[in-house]
């Protein structure tokens with residue numbers, strides 16, 4: 001049986017520090033600016049995978065349309081940058097100067113009303129965080145209040161991703177169509193295309209990722225996190241403990257949406273354009289694979305999952321582009337069958353115990369990622385009173401042996 | 406039923422069920438049922454398998470929607486409310502099969518049932534303070550699990566799981582406690598302890614129990630309602646009900 005509690009709350013500071021060292025020190029030192037920018041791009045997908053850990057891993061809500069929220073974030077940022085790039089001076093050769101080039105090509109003579117607010121950077125930032133949450137809220141209310149879940153929800157979100165892609169492609173004059181919004185140049189006059197800017201954006205992206213990781217950690221360690229686990233197992237019981245189950249599902253779905261959108265916005269900044277290919281059904285499913293490979297219950301696993309799969313994708317499709325899809329499918333099935341908890345499960349079951357053999361016991365907490373002094377699930381005042389029996393010890397401290405079961 | 410009739414008058418009752426009917430594709434699992442439970446009463450519902458006992462509880466706690474009839478709890482109409490609103494109104498329910506969070510510890514099971522931080526914001530900002538710790542400890546002691554707080558719930562014995570679920574209800578402090586076969590799968594000594602527990606907790610609340618074990622029913626029941634094919638067959642003290650020829654016929658005839 002899958003012992004969830006053994007995987008919860010196990011990601012303590014040591015694992016965060018290791019990841020921070022990899023992202024902020026190892027990668028920048030080891031990679032040239034082109035490769036570093038590529039890793040930065042991969043890391044934007046980690047936001048989406050992290051959102052999926054929350055809503056799928058913990059909340060049990062499988063969404064196959066997370067690309068939608070990534071896309072909303074990305075397009076918001078792209079609209080702002082595009083407006084800045086389309087100043088009347090830059091676009092003086094157009095028949096209507098001052099509007100984005102693709103609008104001019106599509107015979108628009110005026111900026112559409114919904115583009116207007118994106119002149120403001122502050123509005124753009126708020127929109128990146130709030131628009132996806134509002135959209136997720138509407139979907140959530142429509143679905144979860146009616147107790148639609150499981151496969152139906154997955155199919156519906158997949159359909160939404162497909163519809164949105166078609167909409168974006170169809171409304172070329174307003175959205176840039178299939179090419180997306182391209183030729184983005186500056187952010188408040190700061191050229192985002194230089195190597196230096198890309199390096200800075202890489203660090204900003206990493207910092208934002210860590211903010212989201214800590215937020216996610218806070219959520220899963222709060223009572224709300226335990227409620228999500230309880231809901232996955234026994235939704236009815238949670239209801240009859242007096243909780244409105246749908247409101248918790250809506251919340252976690254909205255949180256996942258906002259986190260994904262931050263990734264989308266950072267994608268646009270680092271890559272320099274946004275297009276419908278990152279919104280649709282394909283990327284949405286790929287993002288589920290990042291999450292599954294990293295481990296559905298592992299917030300840090302989401303980052304490793306995104307990095308590993310994308311790195312494999314890049315190296316694979318450089319040499320055998322036509323084989324990549326099959327390879328990824330095989331990878332996904334293999335991981336899910338052999339390691340239902342993904343890389344995190346693999347690490348907990350095999351790698352951590354193996355590593356422990358080379359390290360004095362005093363430092364085992366670095367490897368297990370668990371604070372050594374106390375069992376975090378038990379409040380201190382109760383711990384002092386109770387001398388745990390042998391049986392209790394087994395149940396609360398045998399986490400490693402549980403992890404892979 | 407002269408004994409019940411003289412009490413009728415909605416104010417005296419914590420729970421009054423009137424004309425309750427539910428039909429599953431034409432099959433009336435509960436058929437024009439009326440039932441009145443007083444304050445601090447332990448009422449036991451008995452009846453053969455498939456009589457509709459569990460369905461009655463499902464209807465009261467909002468899991469199943471009634472086709473007809475009314476369920477009034479302290480003057481509030483429950484048939485129009487959601488499950489969690491019914492819980493907030495003060496109704497707690499234990500399921501026939503122990504329904505606990507197996508992946509969490511005994512402590513966490515009880516803490517999640519503590520009636521605070523029940524909305525999203527409350528759950529995000531919930532803090533374990535002394536009040537929570539004391540309450541959890543108090544309830545855990547009451548349900549004989551005071552020294553098992555750190556144990557993962559799925560390692561408990563079947564009987565202990567039943568107790569844990571009762572504890573999860575107690576910590577909600579409901580005014581009406583509904584228990585579906587609370588001693589099923591328990592040993593004789595566990596049954597005794599459970600009977601004691603129920604007698605102790607009924608001081609501040611009413612209890613509605615479904616049970617097959619006649620010895621246990623005799624130990625706890627103030628009054629017994631016999632259900633058969635979705636209808637009340639007989640009602641009154643255990644002694645009276647056992648002598649009722651209709652009841653004898655149903656139980657022996659099957």
Ligand SMILES: Nc1ncnc2c1ncn2[C@@H]1O[C@H](COP(=O)(O)OP(=O)(O)OP(=O)(O)O)[C@@H](O)[C@H]1O
Pocket residue numbers: 429434452453454455456457458459460461501
């Ligand atoms: N949701 C449902 N849909 C269709 N039929 C149902 C449903 N729930 C219950 N029933 C039927 O209603 C009847 C009463 O079921 P119920 O579970 O209430 O019996 P019970 O008295 O609790 O029996 P037991 O002693 O076996 O627990 C049964 O025939 C059952 O099949």
Ligand SMILES: [Mg+2]
Pocket residue numbers: 458459460501585
């Ligand atoms: Mg039943």
